[in-house]
Amino acid sequence: MDATRETTALRAVLDAAVAGWRLDRAAALVWPELGLRGRRRRIEAGGLAVNGRRQGPAYKVRAGDVLTAVPLAALEAVFSPADIAIVPAGPDYAALVKPGGLHSASLGPTGGASLEAMLPALFPDRPAWLLSRLDGLTSGLVPVAFSAAAAAAYRRLEDAGQVGKTYLAVVHGRVEAPFVVARELDVADRATTRVLARDAADPLRRTAVEPVRRLDGVTLVACRIAKGARHQIRAHLAAAGHPIVGDPRYGRGEGERLFLHCAGIASPVVAVTCAPPWRPEDAAVVAAKT
Numbered sequence: 001m002d003a004t005r006e007t008t009a010l011r012a013v014l015d016a017a018v019a020g021w022r023l024d025r026a027a028a029l030v031w032p033e034l035g036l037r038g039r040r041r042r043i044e045a046g047g048l049a050v051n052g053r054r055q056g057p058a059y060k061v062r063a064g065d066v067l068t069a070v071p072l073a074a075l076e077a078v079f080s081p082a083d084i085a086i087v088p089a090g091p092d093y094a095a096l097v098k099p100g101g102l103h104s105a106s107l108g109p110t111g112g113a114s115l116e117a118m119l120p121a122l123f124p125d126r127p128a129w130l131l132s133r134l135d136g137l138t139s140g141l142v143p144v145a146f147s148a149a150a151a152a153a154y155r156r157l158e159d160a161g162q163v164g165k166t167y168l169a170v171v172h173g174r175v176e177a178p179f180v181v182a183r184e185l186d187v188a189d190r191a192t193t194r195v196l197a198r199d200a201a202d203p204l205r206r207t208a209v210e211p212v213r214r215l216d217g218v219t220l221v222a223c224r225i226a227k228g229a230r231h232q233i234r235a236h237l238a239a240a241g242h243p244i245v246g247d248p249r250y251g252r253g254e255g256e257r258l259f260l261h262c263a264g265i266a267s268p269v270v271a272v273t274c275a276p277p278w279r280p281e282d283a284a285v286v287a288a289k290t
Contacts, residue, residue, distance in 0.1 A: 140262025
């Protein structure tokens, strides 16, 4: 099925075959090399015009719409490989410490900096694969494999529940005791992950929360997950009544940072830890101003 009357590398004129599609889906006609997340981020960054105007990822396209890629090369990279710490984890694996504000996945050749795009500079003598992703606003550990076989082995361990990840977060409210959020997440074709009323059948998709330290109006918590879904911790904590300080999507969006950090990865092949770049007191100050 031919979905366009005209298609070039950076432009597509849509016909009736794609009428009603979301823009982030139709954008594959312009950026076939990008996945849904990459297309969505490029659109949110202003990288795609519809009939000369900016639209959001959920915009429903119409026959005759003209999609045109807008170069993002003018956006200066805030981060460089020098900003990324490498934590060794044996001959087959390592972990990178991603700063908050840097995307994990590449957005293409003109989409700005990303951890994935920095891999050749970080490891110039060998190929490397990211084994997980963090939200752009989230800081912390991202594991890396140095061969396809090592990446596949890690995936098998993950599917078997033998990979554990610990995140530190500062949340609104007083968390008195540990709890588990088991509710299912709807991440399909949407920017905001929806927390459903029913529990998830897969135990690997649950979030275990434990209070670590209580401050005025906020609590430092440790969140443990196995095989996380997009925005899992952020959405689960908000649904439990404890949104993360600084969360612009699920919380109040106060301040200039999201107080969420991947602080530990534990598995038979990768075992690393990393302290957050912030203090709980910093979050308490930010929260008190709102």
